[in-house]
Structures are given as C-alpha cells and as structure tokens.
Amino acid sequence: MVRSRRIVLATLAALTALTGAGPAITPAGATNTRPDLPGTAAWQQASFGGRPLPSLTGTSPASVAAYFAGLPTAERKGLATRYPAVVGNMDGAPPALRYAANRHEVARSGVWRGVLDLRDRQILALDPRERGLAVEVFGDLATADRVAVLVPGAGADLYHLDEPGGIAAGARAMRAEAERQEPGTRLAVIAWAGYATPVDAGAAAMQGSLARVGAARLQRFLAGLSAYTSAPVGLFCHSYGSVVCGLSDLPRQVDDIAVFGSPGVRHRTASGLSHTARVWAGLAAGDPIRYVPFVRVGDYGHGPSPVSPAFGAKVFATTGARGHGGYLMPGTESLRNLVRIALGRDGAVTPGPHSRPPE
Numbered sequence: 001m002v003r004s005r006r007i008v009l010a011t012l013a014a015l016t017a018l019t020g021a022g023p024a025i026t027p028a029g030a031t032n033t034r035p036d037l038p039g040t041a042a043w044q045q046a047s048f049g050g051r052p053l054p055s056l057t058g059t060s061p062a063s064v065a066a067y068f069a070g071l072p073t074a075e076r077k078g079l080a081t082r083y084p085a086v087v088g089n090m091d092g093a094p095p096a097l098r099y100a101a102n103r104h105e106v107a108r109s110g111v112w113r114g115v116l117d118l119r120d121r122q123i124l125a126l127d128p129r130e131r132g133l134a135v136e137v138f139g140d141l142a143t144a145d146r147v148a149v150l151v152p153g154a155g156a157d158l159y160h161l162d163e164p165g166g167i168a169a170g171a172r173a174m175r176a177e178a179e180r181q182e183p184g185t186r187l188a189v190i191a192w193a194g195y196a197t198p199v200d201a202g203a204a205a206m207q208g209s210l211a212r213v214g215a216a217r218l219q220r221f222l223a224g225l226s227a228y229t230s231a232p233v234g235l236f237c238h239s240y241g242s243v244v245c246g247l248s249d250l251p252r253q254v255d256d257i258a259v260f261g262s263p264g265v266r267h268r269t270a271s272g273l274s275h276t277a278r279v280w281a282g283l284a285a286g287d288p289i290r291y292v293p294f295v296r297v298g299d300y301g302h303g304p305s306p307v308s309p310a311f312g313a314k315v316f317a318t319t320g321a322r323g324h325g326g327y328l329m330p331g332t333e334s335l336r337n338l339v340r341i342a343l344g345r346d347g348a349v350t351p352g353p354h355s356r357p358p359e
Helices: 002-020 040-044 061-069 073-082 095-109 167-181 209-226 240-247 333-342
Strands: 123-127 133-138 146-151 187-193 233-238 254-260 278-282
Touching: 061 209, 073 095, 095 123, 133 167, 146 167, 146 209, 146 240, 167 187, 167 333, 209 240, 233 240, 233 333, 240 254, 254 333, 278 333
Parallel strands: 146 187, 146 233, 233 254, 254 278
Antiparallel strands: 123 133, 133 187
16 A cells, blocks of 8 residues: 555656646636537527427437538538537537638637637637637548547647647648658648646646546547548547547547557557557657656556557657657657558558666
8 A cells, every 4th residue: 555655646746747848838727528518508499490409418420410411501501600619519510510610600709819810720629618629620621531630638728729839730740741751642630639638747647537538528529520531540649648549439440549658548558449450659768758657556647658568559769759748840750650650651650669667
C-alpha cells in the first residue's frame, strides 16, 4: 500500500511538471462535459415542415444521417439556418451542412469576434460553452481516399484552437506534409478538439474520467463520419488523447492508430487497442512524459509505455521533435512518419528505438 501511494505521488509530480512543457494554457472556464448539444431546448420544443424533429437523445448517427437524407435540400438548409448550433454539432448530419450551420452561427452570434476568425473554415463542430469544443476539417471529406483524425491532449479547446503549436496548426502541418509527400493528395485531416480535455497535465490528466467521456464522444463522431465516407481512418493520438483512443471501442474503418507522447493507453499490449488496426507509437528523446511511472493504481496512471518492447506497437522515429508538444512541427521526422502512416505508406516509416521505463 505504501509503495502504491508513492507511485501515485510520483506520477502526479511528473505529470504536473509537464504543465510548462507545451503551449501556455489559460482556460476560458470550466471543463465542458455536458452531453447535450448547444441549442437543445429550442430544438426539442419545435417541429419543422409539420413534422417533429428527431430526438437529440438516443438517436444514432446513422439514424440522423437517414433523417437528413430524406429531406429536400431546401428543408436541410432551413434547419441549418434556424437551428445552427444543433445542426452544426450533430454527428450524422451531412458535413457540408454542418460547415454552413457553423458559419451561420459564427456570423449570427459574434461571440468569437476578436478571439478567433472562423469565417470560411470547415468547422464540423462548434460549442462555445465553458472552455469550448471544436472540430475542423482540412481537405475534402467528400473526395478523401484516407482520413486522419488528430486527437489532442491536455489544454486543447476551442479558445486555444489557433495558438502556435495547437491542434489546428498540427492538422495544417500534417496536410501540408502530405501534399509534399504526395502532390495532389486526397488525405483529409480532422482536428478533433471534440472532448473536454484536462485543463493541464496535473491531477486530472492522471485519471481516466475525462478520457471515458471523450471516448464515448469519439466513438459517436466516428460513427457519424462513416455515414459519409468509407475511406480508411487513421487515429493520431497525442498525450492524454492516447488515453481517449485507448478507451474507445473503435470501428473496423480505423486501420491505423498512432500514439505519441503517450502516458499509457490503459491497455497492457497493443492488441488491447484493436485486433485489426496497426498500432504505432513514438516518444521524443526530450519528452518529459518518459519519466512518468508507467503504472496504474486504481484510476490513477494509464499503464505501460506504448514504446516499451513488451507493449508490441510499431515504434517510429521522432528525430527533431522537441519536448512534449513538438511532434507535429514541420521538418521533424515525427511529422514525416505520422504523415506516412496517414497516407498508408507503412514501408516508408523510419523505425525508432523501443524504450524501457527509467529505473
């Protein structure tokens, strides 16, 4: 028992040290773990075209997709205009309609003036409540032959979407590197800040509660995505985002899972994440996450390091990546390798060293 308490305290100290390892984090408010969509009250009390609107609780993304498929174009647009906050966040609604709804919401509310410029962007989800959630698409989902979903770690939210080193910058870097490797590429990259992340790398990042909520949201998001594209999906899970990916029940459409800067994924081996997808792992030499005790005691800690030999992941090189947040910086081997994985170029991935936990 004494040893367990010491492990927990050591893990807390190591994770807390990561708070200054990446971009500055200044949360705009409380963490948003609310299950309801923004605008829910107005939607639930309304009808459209003389018909009740589909329930926002218990309706699967496939049923949402079927509902919108049965509407004339004018009625779809009418719903997006009248209820932009709902349609813009509804998994299973057509992506192009969600983009339009979120543009309308941005123009209507003016909440983001002086904070973020979201005009003319492909925003697939937008929830300004508390710290805020956002999902942005880079590339064309309608014609994509592969899709990369970037799942971030602590501190990612709507109001930090565009900060240097943030998730949108990482997604842009992946898309630009894909174009460099394969000119004319049809890879779509999705920056999925669609769950409530830990505010920083402190106590909440040691536990699984936020990751469990995030995993359910990721599963629903992927189910909605599958209604509009059959392209293979790769998950790219950074830091605490790898815990989210590890706790998700992933569809067969996901054929690659890459975790980097991971504190563990709540599984002892790679097969725990998926029996069908290829599992990759990378850890930069200067990433302080390597000093976290890779153990789990109750709900504290996330288990073995994914780059340890016993875990069984394919380890990729991360040369050039600095600290905990530098994996997607242009010019790094980590970015090049992650994009090779995203493009399905497995044979081009440069291998990295397995790492054993420090004594």
